[in-house]
Amino acid sequence: MSAQQDIVQPYNTLRDNLARRDRSLREKVVTLEEAASFVNDGATVGIGGSTMSRTPMAMIWQLIRARKKNLSCSRCIISSDGDLLIGSGTSNHIMSSWFAQGILWGLSKVMRHYTEKGLVRFDEWSHMGMGMRFRAGAMGVPFMPMRSMLGSDVARIRPEVKEIDCPFTGEKLLLIPALNPDVALIHVQRCDAYGNAQIDGLQFMDIDLAMAANRVILTTEQIVSNDQIRRAPDQTKIPFFCVDAVIEVPYGSAPHECYGVYEPMLEHMEAYVKQVNSDPIGGMKKYLDEHVYGPKTWNDFLSKIGLDEIVAASRRGRSIFDD
Amino acid sequence: MTEPARHTASELLAILASRQLKEGQVVFAGIGVPLLAATLAQRLRCPGLTILFEGGVIGAFVEPGKLPPSTNDQRCTKRANMVLGSAEVLLLLQRGYVDVGFMGGAQIDQYGNLNSSFIGDPEHPKTRLPGTGGGNDISSLTNMIVAMKHEKRRFVEKVDFITSPGFIRGGKTRAESGLPQGGMFRVVTELAVFSFDDKSKRMKVLALNPGVTREQVQENTDFELMFDERMDVTEPPTDHELTALRTLDPERLFTA
Numbered sequence: 111m112s113a114q115q116d117i118v119q120p121y122n123t124l125r126d127n128l129a130r131r132d133r134s135l136r137e138k139v140v141t142l143e144e145a146a147s148f149v150n151d152g153a154t155v156g157i158g159g160s161t162m163s164r165t166p167m168a169m170i171w172q173l174i175r176a177r178k179k180n181l182s183c184s185r186c187i188i189s190s191d192g193d194l195l196i197g198s199g200t201s202n203h204i205m206s207s208w209f210a211q212g213i214l215w216g217l218s219k220v221m222r223h224y225t226e227k228g229l230v231r232f233d234e235w236s237h238m239g240m241g242m243r244f245r246a247g248a249m250g251v252p253f254m255p256m257r258s259m260l261g262s263d264v265a266r267i268r269p270e271v272k273e274i275d276c277p278f279t280g281e282k283l284l285l286i287p288a289l290n291p292d293v294a295l296i297h298v299q300r301c302d303a304y305g306n307a308q309i310d311g312l313q314f315m316d317i318d319l320a321m322a323a324n325r326v327i328l329t330t331e332q333i334v335s336n337d338q339i340r341r342a343p344d345q346t347k348i349p350f351f352c353v354d355a356v357i358e359v360p361y362g363s364a365p366h367e368c369y370g371v372y373e374p375m376l377e378h379m380e381a382y383v384k385q386v387n388s389d390p391i392g393g394m395k396k397y398l399d400e401h402v403y404g405p406k407t408w409n410d411f412l413s414k415i416g417l418d419e420i421v422a423a424s425r426r427g428r429s430i431f432d433d
Numbered sequence: 434m435t436e437p438a439r440h441t442a443s444e445l446l447a448i449l450a451s452r453q454l455k456e457g458q459v460v461f462a463g464i465g466v467p468l469l470a471a472t473l474a475q476r477l478r479c480p481g482l483t484i485l486f487e488g489g490v491i492g493a494f495v496e497p498g499k500l501p502p503s504t505n506d507q508r509c510t511k512r513a514n515m516v517l518g519s520a521e522v523l524l525l526l527q528r529g530y531v532d533v534g535f536m537g538g539a540q541i542d543q544y545g546n547l548n549s550s551f552i553g554d555p556e557h558p559k560t561r562l563p564g565t566g567g568g569n570d571i572s573s574l575t576n577m578i579v580a581m582k583h584e585k586r587r588f589v590e591k592v593d594f595i596t597s598p599g600f601i602r603g604g605k606t607r608a609e610s611g612l613p614q615g616g617m618f619r620v621v622t623e624l625a626v627f628s629f630d631d632k633s634k635r636m637k638v639l640a641l642n643p644g645v646t647r648e649q650v651q652e653n654t655d656f657e658l659m660f661d662e663r664m665d666v667t668e669p670p671t672d673h674e675l676t677a678l679r680t681l682d683p684e685r686l687f688t689a
Binding site: 160161162163186187206207208209210212213214217218221222225226232234236237238239241242244245256257258259260261262263264267273281282283284311312313314315317318367369370373374376427430 | 490510570596
């Protein structure tokens with residue numbers, strides 16, 4: 111029983127953790143380096159966005175540079191960010207519905223190397239299963255009932271789920287345990303210094319993730335005034351009291367996409383994929399040395415992607431608003 | 434195949450799969466050939482087809498030559514009717530708003546179960562595949578069309594791992610597993626179009642693709658196939674279909 115209870119945090123613990131947070135209306139702007147100190151070794155980390163979209167890449171990049179260890183990372187669909195986290199030894203546990211660099215490139219050899227050798231655990235959940243984990247966490251309940259995953263081996267090898275007979279109808283249902291990450295990393299288009307965050311376009315599971323997490327680190331393309339936030343409050347998707355740190359990082363999802371700002375930088379991605387898939391150890395080491403540990407700043411990393419590609423990705427990004 | 438140079442296998446797959454969709458349906462499409470085939474159907478025959486993507490898109494209207502690299506990219510939202518959260522769009526499946534799910538497949542078995550998780554023993558896999566994505570949710574909750582390559586190692590008697598459930602072990606086992614709705618409707622390959630036997634729920638050949646023989650389909654399948662009594666031969670892709678498809682995917686992102 112105790113193992114089962116460990117899966118979900120007790121309600122009183124969640125409430126106590128929240129009560130201890132400073133949720134006052136205060137400015138929370140910090141640097142990437144300072145924000146990394148919010149993440150302890152062994153922490154559970156929820157990652158916002160999906161696949162190559164609105165990935166909080168700059169914050170992940172900083173956690174790798176800070177030599178964090180044994181992070182347990184969850185994301186609805188994880189891409190090259192997952193490669194970097196496990197290939198650098200920053201994470202030894204991934205929870206996701208899908209893990210590869212992108213459909214264009216087949217299987218991730220980095221994921222294959224670490225999971226097939228038993229060096230990293232990759233727990234697979236259905237996409238909606240991940241959603242219900244964050245949803246239950248956001249709702250302050252220990253589980254959500256769900257009708258998918260039933261009958262499949264995805265559920266069979268997940269000891270965390272429980273099949274029940276519905277007390278109302280007698281139908282089979284699957285109970286998906288809540289996930290309340292220690293910290294969530296989320297990248298948005300704009301927010302104010304308090305952390306009122308506006309998300310354009312696809313929001314994925316970020317609102318539930320922000321509500322579920324015990325701490326939220328927000329990176330943003332742009333910090334705007336609170337007045338500007340108040341001009342379009344319907345665009346605000348995450349309220350300030352969920353947020354613990356705000357960092358302004360232009361191109362903070364590069365080489366992935368940020369809706370309406372830039373599309374994925376596919377030349378960089380293709381070169382990356384070619385390098386790591388041909389040699390998951392050496393190729394990854396080289397990438398980390400040159401693109402993660404080597405650069406002095408995030409802008410220094412961006413300059414390695416190159417101005418041409420960043421300008422082209424930005425033109426494509428903005429074109430989503432064209433008629 | 435009579436004119437092998439006329440089109441690639443993936444082009445044939447996309448065109449034949451697109452013919453399975455009907456005007457007015459709500460279709461939940463995966464990335465690759467399914468996205469392309471659904472968009473092709475929307476442009477050619479079914480202007481009232483509503484396309485959903487797991488990234489959180491209702492009523493997608495993908496632009497020719499601007500195919501998204503996944504169903505979670507901004508290109509998926511261009512001219513769509515609505516953008517919402519990923520959990521919300523997946524929950525539409527559970528509520529029952531989706532008529533048909535449309536996916537690719539890596540490995541399938543005689544009961545239409547799909548594996549995209551492990552080759553070999555899941556404890557010590559020979560190959561760890563990327564996993565389900567939304568596949569398990571779609572196949573658990575609605576009627577499925579699968580478009581995939583036809584190879585013996587992909588058409589197996591029993592998948593190593595049921596990632597996305599078809600009819601589980603056949604008969605009534607799907608409903609007994611807690612999945613009373615949906616199930617495999619069609620499988621489309623470069624060799625044939627398949628449905629599933631009403632009673633046993635085993636895969637059967639509904640129509641052969643032009644120039645393909647029964648023997649050829651059986652030879653490339655690792656279990657004994659059923660053949661429908663009224664088995665048909667599919668009409669080859671028309672010039673109109675091929676032109677429209679190539680307009681959508683001029684760089685052959687999904688039809689190489």
